[in-house]
Amino acid sequence: MNKKDMKCIKRGEFLTKLLITVFLAGMCVLVFKIVTEASFYMKHSTHVSLGCVYDRNGDVLFDPKADTDTYSYDHFIDVGNLIGDDSGMMTNTLVSENRTELSNYDPIFGVMENGQSTIYTTLDHEANRTVYNAFGSRDGTAIAYNYKTGEILVCVSKPNINILDFGDVDSLPSGSLICKAFYRTVPGSTQKVSTLAAAIEQMGFDSVSNKSFSCGGAYYNNYGNRIDCHSSYGHGTQDIFKAFQNSCNPFFAQLVQEMQLDPLIDTYKNMGYSVNGSKSPKLEIDGISVFRGSTELDDVNNFDTQWGCMGQSRTEVSPCQLMMWQSAVANRSNSVTLPYLISYSKNMFGNESHKAKTKYEDAGFSSETAAYIREIMLENGRVKYNNAVGYNIGAKSGTAQIKDGASENNLLVGFVDDESFPIAFCVVIEDNAGGYVSTEYITGTMLSAIAN
């Protein structure tokens, strides 16, 4: 039977085929859309059972089924705003940014009720808790990591939130919901490390070390503005080592005055600062976005620019970034060790799916510069901190005036000078004008907690 079909019938068939073809084309679009957007849909889904997050010793940091019956009331208080929870109210936390890793979901097999998705972090929960308690009644943040591998061991932010008992969200103290180590803070004199790096980059170490400026408690700069030193008696004539130990403002104001603006801005930008509104490179730690630093520099003779280089004025840096520069200094290297929180994770079938690797980024200054800064900081540590802390550290302290001088934050950044205990850290104690808790105490507690 090889008859020709009548054209009238073919016409109807053609239209039917056309309709089916259009429909199938639509189906292809749908398949493509669903394949590409499935993980986006899953972000909104409330029907996934998240896996647990563990610390480096197997202690639980996050458990979706956690309640006060299975965990002590304050089990999660030290990591609440870093690890987050599954309520979807907190963003930029480990759980919220790594939900896909933790969600027992696979685009091929879908949702698994009893999957084995797990995240193993680098944190040391015991040390974290110790540091949290060491803050006592003060607020602040402390972060420490291994400057050789990048593992974050301690990351505390206070006030924190108890994910077992939120209470009234509106009445939580401000700053409870964010991990302050990753957000902006006024660096105070810890900024002098960056300024020192810029100065050595620009003038060379010999030139910087040969410079000596005098301090009489206050200094009138080229434009006649008065730069006060924290010691009203003044520090006399000092070289860079002495000035760094004294954290002498007139010295650094005069140092900045002798620098050229453009190379200064370039070094700052290379270090990651956003200078005068420029864009700083993005920094993320396992999906958690981290603020780097920002400042405004317009004229080396200007009062604001000089204070900006001393960590006041419009300068802001995150504690995490302050700590990261210390890794380059400690390593005498031109590259910064990038920190990470997730050591490895398992997918829902229990297979290892993500293993962390140590990564580096350009520090913005040369390894020689790093080595010189290291010497200066170690000298500072030896003179001022080693006894109090109990370790050989290179360090720089800072006192940041906030709220227009109404309040003071104490900072301490530094690193441990020990190849077998390579820890860089940054401690911020907020509103600590009376020196109720010292940064040295927190640092010492932290380091010994990590060592154990």
Add this chain to the structure above:
Amino acid sequence: MNEENFQKILESLRSFPAFSIIMSALVIFMVFICVFAIFRSAKEEKHIEDLRWNKVSDYMELIDPDSRERYPLSADEVIIGRHGAADIRFADMSVSRYHAVLCVSNGVWRVIDLGSKSGTFVNGKRVQEQMILGDRDEIRFGTKAAIIRRRRV
């Protein structure tokens, strides 16, 4: 007791991700096999239907005596004309674009003139409205002649 064992076996089976793949594949495979078997039957039915159509259409076909070309009549209404959309096309200027329709019912073919300019004739007689066609009748569309006849089976 038996059921408990069964449930246990099910539980262990379900923990394999491959199990869901196998089950889905089986369902899809079976549906495909089934539908394609139905398609094959449809082909057989088409054969039967064609045979039945032969009966309905009284085994008739149209023959162009000039070119000896045979035109099957495989629908119950067949348009004859000069236009490209006509089912049977005669490219003769005396044939109107839509000249006439051959239609069948109860096994009887008839020719219906569609108001053509040059007229339709069956065995020389002009078709006024419609006319019943018999075996080996000569139909003339304008000056173009064609023969409707029973196929030799």
Add this chain to the structure above:
Amino acid sequence: MFHNKLRYGRISILVLMTHAIMLAAVIFRGNYKEIADILPLTAAVFSLDIIYMLVIRFFYKQMTYTTDYLLLMIMGCSVIFQSCFGSIDFASKHYITCIAALICCQIIFLLTRNHMRILAVKQYLYLVLGVLVFVTVFLTGSRSMWISIGSMSIQPSEFMKPVFVLLCATSIMEQHHKKKLVLFYVSREMIALTIAFFVIFVLQWWCRDLGSLPTFAAAYGCAIICRICYPRAKFSKGTLIFLITLGCLLVSMLAAAAPSYVQDRLSVDIWKDTYGDGYQQCQALMAIAEGALFGKGPGYGRLINVAAADTDIVFSTICEEWGFFVALLIIFFVASLLILPMINKPKSYFHATMIMSVAAVFVVQMGLNIFGSCNLIPFTGVTIPFISQGGSSMLVSGMLAGMLKAGQSPVFRRPDSAHKNRRREMAA
């Protein structure tokens, strides 16, 4: 009426096996407490299969059975799908409508396979349509499409579909009764069809049933294309393109002039408001993602808690429980129903146009449902033929399937008795 002497044993067994495999999938992957929970479903599916096969084998002899077997298989799968939503029980209501749809299919098949009879009563079809419109306007609640009779609710507008499809079907001779109207030669039938479509359009617009509107529009559009292209191809390609652009312009103008609640539906970012307007779609999309390729297992779905889970977003519900691959089978089912008349081709223009209109209705309904629930196009409440729950839509789908079957086994006999007599004379 004689039997076609073909053997259907193989496809009977294959249909039974398909259902057996699907039930096995339910047993192996399903969410139930005891095996006994699945028994009613198993018994119902297999008894329907066997009884229906026996009936069509011994009591109802026809020339074509492929549509029946395909329909039977789809119905069985549909009952299994519907029974598993949320947890495994037996969707008895859906089962009954499935049987009713199968019966409807046969009735419409017997009615429409002789197109001459339909053509003879075509003017009464307009009357039927008028009655349906009247019923929709006056007997249903204000602007609703439903009539409640006891516990049942019927959607009379749904039954306009098969009537309209029959009106869209036409024979060549009918097209040749033309009159000159202003510029074009137009057949009376085409004017009547256009008026009928316009009435339906106004009715649907007034009732805010914007889901059914494209269905009718598609059937009408295909019918019009067939009519103006053939047999009087007076329209050149340029004119056709002009007409299509005009149509597109008209649609966009309508969209622009549409009332605000329609506008809201046309442009809505569902992810901005996952618990508001876009709730159903968001949940549907999430369910598809959660089910992924192989599904959570029958009965483990949670989409059943969302409104219209077994009708408007049924595709997602099946995706969640059975997986994306199995859900795609639904499309394959309906497409294969439409492919059958392409294998066993119709023998008359009437049946060809009828099948085309049925295809338009099926494809547009599927498209609106699936793409609508997946946020490719605005979400409208339409059903997938044979899969979605719903009495009226199920019956109508059965009727349309009957028309598909009619095209494969037509009868050519004039209804008038004068002709019969003449034939007797000839035979004598």
